[in-house]
Amino acid sequence: MEQTVREKRIRIIPATKEKTPVGGPSGRKLRVAAYCRVSTDSEEQLTSYTSQKEYYTQKIGENPDWEFAGIFADRGITGTSMKKRAEFNRMIAACKRGRIDLILTKSLSRFARNTVDCLATVRMLRGRGIAVHFEKDSEKFPYKRS
Numbered sequence: 001m002e003q004t005v006r007e008k009r010i011r012i013i014p015a016t017k018e019k020t021p022v023g024g025p026s027g028r029k030l031r032v033a034a035y036c037r038v039s040t041d042s043e044e045q046l047t048s049y050t051s052q053k054e055y056y057t058q059k060i061g062e063n064p065d066w067e068f069a070g071i072f073a074d075r076g077i078t079g080t081s082m083k084k085r086a087e088f089n090r091m092i093a094a095c096k097r098g099r100i101d102l103i104l105t106k107s108l109s110r111f112a113r114n115t116v117d118c119l120a121t122v123r124m125l126r127g128r129g130i131a132v133h134f135e136k137d138s139e140k141f142p143y144k145r146s
Contacts, residue, residue: 029065029066029067030065030066030067030101030102031066031067031069031099031100031101031102032060032063032066032067032068032069032100032101032102032103032104033060033069033070033071033072033091033094033100033102033103033104034052034053034056034057034059034060034070034071034072034103034104034105035072035073035087035088035091035103035104035105035110035111036049036052036053036056036071036072036073036074036105036106036110037073037074037075037085037088037110037111038052038074038075049073049075052073052106052110053071053073056071056104057071059104060104066102069094069099069100069101070091070094070100072087072088072090072091073087074086074087074088082112082114082117082121091103092121092125095125095128095130096128098128100130101129101130101131102130102131102132102133103125103130103131103132103133104133104135105132105133105134105135106134106135106136107134107135107136108134108136111132111134
């Protein structure tokens with residue numbers, strides 16, 4: 001008795017992640033926010049606070065591929081705990097609601113002083129497709145849009 005073996009053809013289709021085009025005439029603009037923080041209410045720190053806000057407002061406004069998503073700024077608050085940083089928490093809530101694509105901040109130390117909190121927050125944001133760009137530390141942690 002002879003059995004006929006039928007050859008089955010299997011076509012493997014690799015998974016692809018649909019990317020939303022960003023920037024330019026055919027794509028939507030990146031919704032960009034900035035986070036600023038100073039730890040004391042000293043005159044020097046308050047000047048820095050105001051300068052940071054003005055700098056990021058201008059920087060975001062000048063990029064034609066970016067849409068202004070807000071400036072979130074905590075004044076006179078330490079970066080070691082996220083609990084008392086109202087503006088930081090408001091920014092994270094906006095991220096979770098899908099209102100921000102990119103966060104600009106001066107440095108890692110402005111974003112968070114607690115390494116564990118910083119890593120957990122950046123990982124959570126990246127998992128949602130939100131990038132964080134640390135300007136002073138950009139050589140160590142280059143901005144990459146995922």
